[in-house]
Amino acid sequence: MELILAPEILKTYGYTKENVSVKQIGSGLINRTYLLSPLSEDKQYILQHINTSVFKSPEAIANNLKAIADYLTKNYPDYIFIKPILTINGEEMAYINGEYWRMLPFVKDAISLEVISNPKQAYEAAKQFGKLSRLLNQFNVDALEPTIPGFHNLSLRYEQFVLALNQTSKQLKGLAKHEIDFAIDHKYVLDYYNSFIHRNDFPDRVMHHDTKISNVLLDKNTFEGICVIDLDTIMPGKFISDLGDMMRTYLCAFSENETDLSKIRIRVPYFESTVKGYLSEMKNNLTATEKELILFSGKYMIYMQAIRFLTDFLNGDVYYPINYPNQNLDRAKNQFKLLHELFVNEKELQEIIDECL
Structure with a gap:
């Protein structure tokens, strides 16, 4: 289904509701997840709301991922590690209206399965x-x-x-x-x-x-x-x-x-x-x-x-x-x-x- 997110969320990553389409995806019970498709780019992104009822210290998530990403980039640069994309202000996460958000690259030609069948x-x-x-x-x-x-x-x-x-x-x-x-x-x-x-x-x-x-x-x-x-x-x-x-x-x-x-x-x-x-x-x-x-x-x-x-x-x-x-x-x-x-x-x-x- 098509969704319109709060303009501030899109703006913090350099987008507006006029130049992207947004669809909610996934079946997870913890975080809300969206597929963000910029109209003028051949790329897509994952935009995710972090559930602070479960993850009470979102900063810990951001710090952990940055430390691991830095280590892997230095020692195993060819490994695909889905690290967050920085906001336009260079932050690991966006903090908008009391809620935490992050953006991740969408991996093309990849699927994730809900059920394992072989x-x-x-x-x-x-x-x-x-x-x-x-x-x-x-x-x-x-x-x-x-x-x-x-x-x-x-x-x-x-x-x-x-x-x-x-x-x-x-x-x-x-x-x-x-x-x-x-x-x-x-x-x-x-x-x-x-x-x-x-x-x-x-x-x-x-x-x-x-x-x-x-x-x-x-x-x-x-x-x-x-x-x-x-x-x-x-x-x-x-x-x-x-x-x-x-x-x-x-x-x-x-x-x-x-x-x-x-x-x-x-x-x-x-x-x-x-x-x-x-x-x-x-x-x-x-x-x-x-x-x-x-x-x-x-x-x-x-x-x-x-x-x-x-x-x-x-x-x-x-x-x-x-x-x-x-x-x-x-x-x-x-x-x-x-x-x-x-x-x-x-x-x-x-x-x-x-x-x-």
Whole structure:
């Protein structure tokens, strides 16, 4: 649909409503995204509104991206890193009427997928996320600020779950009894992680933190990976954040919104492609501890997402948007089933990892 943005937003990037067309694009729930097409240029741009309810320090995003872009430009100038375009005043972001905006180059002949439909796509996506981590292997991770503090901190998420459990109503607790028991019974996922957290060879790295298939650009003709996008959550983290989120979102044919739990199965060829794609870039950079935790990364991220959905249900659905009552409970059931499937297939999946290593 055609849209007209506030003139001040366009003006700060040197445009007016008369010399551009604007269309809203994307299906993201966090930031509003627009395709900006100047009438007199053979270029297009992405214009994005930053949701400060989620990203409370937009300056941290801008600082992180600038530091990484400067590093990559100096050391890997051929790598495609989608860095923001400066405003006419040389600023990383525009601050208009109390809101933050940024403009990014639009990559031609590229597509992003909402659904992953074959193992090659899993391989190419995993390879791109692994490539970014490899190129930033020597980058000083301490130079980055957390853009969402505690985002993938399972200890924090479990504490939030316990707090919600102690404060929720008897009715909600009753509806979620099975999932509550499952979450508590599988707390050893957190305990196991904590047994590794202080090892010297379990380093903080530059992580993307949101590695779903829609955050990779693929060549629209060959479907080969081009680069990763949606870089707001790039910040310090453990490698399990990226690889684990790929496992959570690539291995099952259905999303967390599927309510028929019989459909929640692990697609082994997709697992193999994901691991191969990631290790094609990161194999020589991962430490012994990280290699030991490859399969665990999936357990970690799936378990964390499950208890986040469950926590939100117990809190009265205050974080994740829902389309019907109990949807967050259904999402938790879905993710706990996916976690169960990972355990059921563990022997075969670990054999694949061992072969790849």
